[in-house]
Amino acid sequence: MFEDKDHPSTDLGKLGEFGLIRHLTQHLELRQPTTLEGIGDDAALLAIGDTEVAVTTDMLVEGVHFDLGYAPLKHLGYKAMIVNLSDVYAMNMQATQATVSLAVSNRFPLEALEELYAGIALAGKIYGVDVVGGDTTSSNKGLIISVTAIGQAPKGTAVRRSGAKPNDLLVVSGDIGGAYLGLQVLRREQEVFKVNPRHQPDLEPYSYLVERQLKPEARKDIVELLGKLEVRPTAMIDISDGLSSEILHLCESGQLGCRLFEDKIPLDPSAQAVCEEFNLDSTTVALSGGEDYELLFTIRQEDFPKIKGNPSLTVIGHMAEKEAGAQLVTRAGEQIDLTARGWNAFGSAGE
Amino acid sequence: MFEDKDHPSTDLGKLGEFGLIRHLTQHLELRQPTTLEGIGDDAALLAIGDTEVAVTTDMLVEGVHFDLGYAPLKHLGYKAMIVNLSDVYAMNMQATQATVSLAVSNRFPLEALEELYAGIALAGKIYGVDVVGGDTTSSNKGLIISVTAIGQAPKGTAVRRSGAKPNDLLVVSGDIGGAYLGLQVLRREQEVFKVNPRHQPDLEPYSYLVERQLKPEARKDIVELLGKLEVRPTAMIDISDGLSSEILHLCESGQLGCRLFEDKIPLDPSAQAVCEEFNLDSTTVALSGGEDYELLFTIRQEDFPKIKGNPSLTVIGHMAEKEAGAQLVTRAGEQIDLTARGWNAFGSAGE
Numbered sequence: 001m002f003e004d005k006d007h008p009s010t011d012l013g014k015l016g017e018f019g020l021i022r023h024l025t026q027h028l029e030l031r032q033p034t035t036l037e038g039i040g041d042d043a044a045l046l047a048i049g050d051t052e053v054a055v056t057t058d059m060l061v062e063g064v065h066f067d068l069g070y071a072p073l074k075h076l077g078y079k080a081m082i083v084n085l086s087d088v089y090a091m092n093m094q095a096t097q098a099t100v101s102l103a104v105s106n107r108f109p110l111e112a113l114e115e116l117y118a119g120i121a122l123a124g125k126i127y128g129v130d131v132v133g134g135d136t137t138s139s140n141k142g143l144i145i146s147v148t149a150i151g152q153a154p155k156g157t158a159v160r161r162s163g164a165k166p167n168d169l170l171v172v173s174g175d176i177g178g179a180y181l182g183l184q185v186l187r188r189e190q191e192v193f194k195v196n197p198r199h200q201p202d203l204e205p206y207s208y209l210v211e212r213q214l215k216p217e218a219r220k221d222i223v224e225l226l227g228k229l230e231v232r233p234t235a236m237i238d239i240s241d242g243l244s245s246e247i248l249h250l251c252e253s254g255q256l257g258c259r260l261f262e263d264k265i266p267l268d269p270s271a272q273a274v275c276e277e278f279n280l281d282s283t284t285v286a287l288s289g290g291e292d293y294e295l296l297f298t299i300r301q302e303d304f305p306k307i308k309g310n311p312s313l314t315v316i317g318h319m320a321e322k323e324a325g326a327q328l329v330t331r332a333g334e335q336i337d338l339t340a341r342g343w344n345a346f347g348s349a350g351e
Numbered sequence: 352m353f354e355d356k357d358h359p360s361t362d363l364g365k366l367g368e369f370g371l372i373r374h375l376t377q378h379l380e381l382r383q384p385t386t387l388e389g390i391g392d393d394a395a396l397l398a399i400g401d402t403e404v405a406v407t408t409d410m411l412v413e414g415v416h417f418d419l420g421y422a423p424l425k426h427l428g429y430k431a432m433i434v435n436l437s438d439v440y441a442m443n444m445q446a447t448q449a450t451v452s453l454a455v456s457n458r459f460p461l462e463a464l465e466e467l468y469a470g471i472a473l474a475g476k477i478y479g480v481d482v483v484g485g486d487t488t489s490s491n492k493g494l495i496i497s498v499t500a501i502g503q504a505p506k507g508t509a510v511r512r513s514g515a516k517p518n519d520l521l522v523v524s525g526d527i528g529g530a531y532l533g534l535q536v537l538r539r540e541q542e543v544f545k546v547n548p549r550h551q552p553d554l555e556p557y558s559y560l561v562e563r564q565l566k567p568e569a570r571k572d573i574v575e576l577l578g579k580l581e582v583r584p585t586a587m588i589d590i591s592d593g594l595s596s597e598i599l600h601l602c603e604s605g606q607l608g609c610r611l612f613e614d615k616i617p618l619d620p621s622a623q624a625v626c627e628e629f630n631l632d633s634t635t636v637a638l639s640g641g642e643d644y645e646l647l648f649t650i651r652q653e654d655f656p657k658i659k660g661n662p663s664l665t666v667i668g669h670m671a672e673k674e675a676g677a678q679l680v681t682r683a684g685e686q687i688d689l690t691a692r693g694w695n696a697f698g699s700a701g702e
Contacts (some may be wrong), residue, residue: 008460008462009460009461009462010461010462011390011460011461012455012457012459012460012464012489013457014461015461016651017487017488018531020461020464020487021485021486021487023461023462024465024468024487025468025482025485025505027472028472028475028481028482029475029476029481030481031479032447032479032480032481034447034448035448035481035483037483038481038482038483038484039483039484039485042560043484044448044450044483044484046447046483046501047404048399048400048404049399049400049401049402050400050501051399051400052434053399053404055450055483055484055499055501056450056484056497057405057450057452057484057486057497058452058486059452059453059454059486059495061454061488061489061490061491062490062491063372063494064454064488064489064490064491065488070623072514084507086545096383096385096386096397097385097395097397097406098384099395099406099407099499101408101409101410101412103410103412103415103495104363106362106363106364107363108363108365109359109360109362109363109556110361110362110363110365110371110374111359111360111361111375113363113371113375116437117375119380121571123377124380125380128383129383130380130381130382130383130386130389130396131376131379131389131390131408132381132386132388132389132390132395132406133389133390133394133395133407133408134370134376134390134408135371135372135408135409135410135497136371136372136375137368137410137412137415137416138363138412138413138415138492139415139493139495140413140415140492141491141492142490142491142492143499144410144412144454144490144495146408146410146452146486146495146497148406148408148499150397150406152385152399170410179491181517185688185696190535202387209687245669248694280465284466291478
């Protein structure tokens, strides 16, 4: 059963994160009658009695997902919760419980973990989520935070990534690209600090963007708003990896194409300003930046009057038949293939 | 809200794992109506409609919990599932779903992760647990596996650590101490290998113990057996940290004392033999070894006839009033205080 094998060797980088997860989990079978959905959406879905239960897990690794050189521990605890809660909201459900596991090297004193936990507890309090379990262990190097979040809703509430139809409107909450730009600002300050440790950074002009990076919020309020407006999205996903990647997930899950209008993508004015300062194309940033934790969803056209004029929601395009492809319509009216690696592909095609 | 602070510094080692978790989580408030129990038992408990849902999470860290020098990756994936499933069974519930998060450095080729996932999938298949979610990310160093397991049972099924009464019988499944001894055998072979890489280890005489360490099983069958026998334990815990530590958890949770009889502790014959070979006291090994993943529980005396003579279950003592303390009754009839650090404290007192 556990026989030795010859050892072929394939580099992990070749598959990419999504490809790797798909490859590793492709043979997993689902046997439990209470399992509605396994791997492949923002969260897994269970049916327990008349309740749908969402389960999602995300791990943050020091040096990969965060740098303690600029991320305060309290913010980090807060963010570790947010990235998971966002996945529950992306199912159109309310998050209710979470577990938190930490691996920490002994270079961290107790007070550091207290800060981290203060952020975790604060997120729990603000979002009404109970931290019900956890494991704390030592690591040989660095800090790893693994959170699992649980959400609940009455049967029939959950919205999956699939489910959109051609001509459904593509809607995004809030604004996009800020978290990525906040990271660029922080990295620049860190470089300046390395050269001149007495340098006092003035982050005031960048406070919105830096906060989007260090202390993001999850859109619990949008799920509540959609409930009040009596709008049930046909498909939904959260924006953790950049708008183009998430739109393509919706297209792939629904076997659809789409049209995204460049001039509709909502950007904060400060994001526009920093794009100019850093000489970045704002559309490229919005399409490829990531970590905004906004919600991206589709609604039927007849629901448009219900959301029209709401400052938190922007229609940025619509779904289409698969054959039409996933297209970005530029300000100049050109159509360009939307690609997940928008940063490179679009950067060269669109400029 | 996120103000700077002076930085006092307290070494993490001072608190110990349980003390650390207790300290960090002491201020967490539970607000969700569906949360029955938060941190402090083998698993958290939710009430979702007429179903009790258990949620538990455990993280395994390379160099802390395992050494790839002797732990094959497939076994490791299997064990990462088992340690979590065991926590669900310790609630008297059946495990139904799990999520698995991995952080891996790029020194691992794809084939290594396939092996790991083969072990995860095998455990899922054998125990009837669906792997419904997961995250795979890179790490700067080593391998970290974080599993969250979910269990379900009808309302009123869950058995907590508290709930035992004085004179309830203390029962353990299977045999104890094997996993620790298996680890000693593996470490000895590893040392020999370092000196002489051409050395071919003969692990055959130790196969039971080595398997207890590398590929433990969780006692799903005991939960089923107790159901068939119509025995509802009054309190239950799994043996991950050594018998004495777990007994003391039951005593503390129930505000009780206990009497544990040394001559009743079940040991496999091969464990006895290896204790002699390694010059270890078998009782000390059983009390302090850990990682056996057996179940330890209490039953009312009137239930004794139902379990009497069952080869999987051994009565090893009984609970007592708190004032009586937690006592080990030696083969010689002496009473000795049971301590969580049985290895040192008992080692010097009992020999």
